[in-house]
Amino acid sequence: MNKIATSRYKFNATPRMSANQIAEYCLASPTRRQAILKNAKYPPALVVNRYSVLRRIIVEYLSNDDRPASLLEDARIRFLRDAEAASSNYLKDQATSCLEALSAFRTLAGSSFIRETRFREVEAVRTPLMIHGVDVSVKLDALTSVADASAVGGAILQISKTLSSQLWREDHGKTVASLVHSYLTANAPQGTIDHRLCLAIDVFGQSVVRAPGGFKRRQKDIEAACREIGALWTRVPTPPGFEGWDDGAATGDA
Numbered sequence: 001m002n003k004i005a006t007s008r009y010k011f012n013a014t015p016r017m018s019a020n021q022i023a024e025y026c027l028a029s030p031t032r033r034q035a036i037l038k039n040a041k042y043p044p045a046l047v048v049n050r051y052s053v054l055r056r057i058i059v060e061y062l063s064n065d066d067r068p069a070s071l072l073e074d075a076r077i078r079f080l081r082d083a084e085a086a087s088s089n090y091l092k093d094q095a096t097s098c099l100e101a102l103s104a105f106r107t108l109a110g111s112s113f114i115r116e117t118r119f120r121e122v123e124a125v126r127t128p129l130m131i132h133g134v135d136v137s138v139k140l141d142a143l144t145s146v147a148d149a150s151a152v153g154g155a156i157l158q159i160s161k162t163l164s165s166q167l168w169r170e171d172h173g174k175t176v177a178s179l180v181h182s183y184l185t186a187n188a189p190q191g192t193i194d195h196r197l198c199l200a201i202d203v204f205g206q207s208v209v210r211a212p213g214g215f216k217r218r219q220k221d222i223e224a225a226c227r228e229i230g231a232l233w234t235r236v237p238t239p240p241g242f243e244g245w246d247d248g249a250a251t252g253d254a
Helices: 019-027 030-041 052-063 069-085 089-108 112-116 166-187 216-235
Strands: 016-018 118-121 129-131 134-137 142-145 151-158 192-202 207-210
Touching: 016 019, 016 030, 019 030, 019 134, 019 166, 019 216, 030 216, 052 069, 052 089, 052 118, 052 142, 052 151, 069 089, 129 166, 129 216, 134 216, 142 192, 151 166, 166 192, 166 207, 166 216
Parallel strands: 016 134, 151 192
Antiparallel strands: 118 142, 129 134, 142 151, 192 207
């Protein structure tokens, strides 16, 4: 069982990674892979998501078939006010980052694919996806479908300013979208799962990345990465400042 750390780190006793961590691991250098493993096994006890409010707004917008422009404009005004009233540089930077991400999304929202796809919010119920002993957390932001709902999929919003090439971002997105497809296949939603509706929506990259049609090779890469993660998990060194842990419930998502 996983345990809750009493220090500034949490602790995952068994292999556990998010879809984004798996995607980055597949593309990373050996040195970067070590850092990903450490962050997955000993995630920070306090994680601040600067885009959590914006994420909810985007999901609300996408889930409304009318796609009201006023919703995004109201969000822009809200973040402008937050930036002006910020009591610290951190809060000002957070509001400014949300404004920048919102601007990027407004451009992306005009794409024909976004307009023609139906999105529906999903309940925050976590069902694990186990791949060769690794608990992969695939947190969908929305379910997707075509107009008659004969085909279905899912979407994960990626809101990150990571300085990487567009090619890297696309490759990363394809792995995340492939994990969305695997997750939906394992959890058997109603309807036929269409890889073209399994999406990684890259807000800053202003692109919608779909699971590739021939993704067996990518699935093999994911499986190989998970086997490696499982083999290395017990050898991940304890980070400085880790003070132990108490028995308790499992930690939150990495």
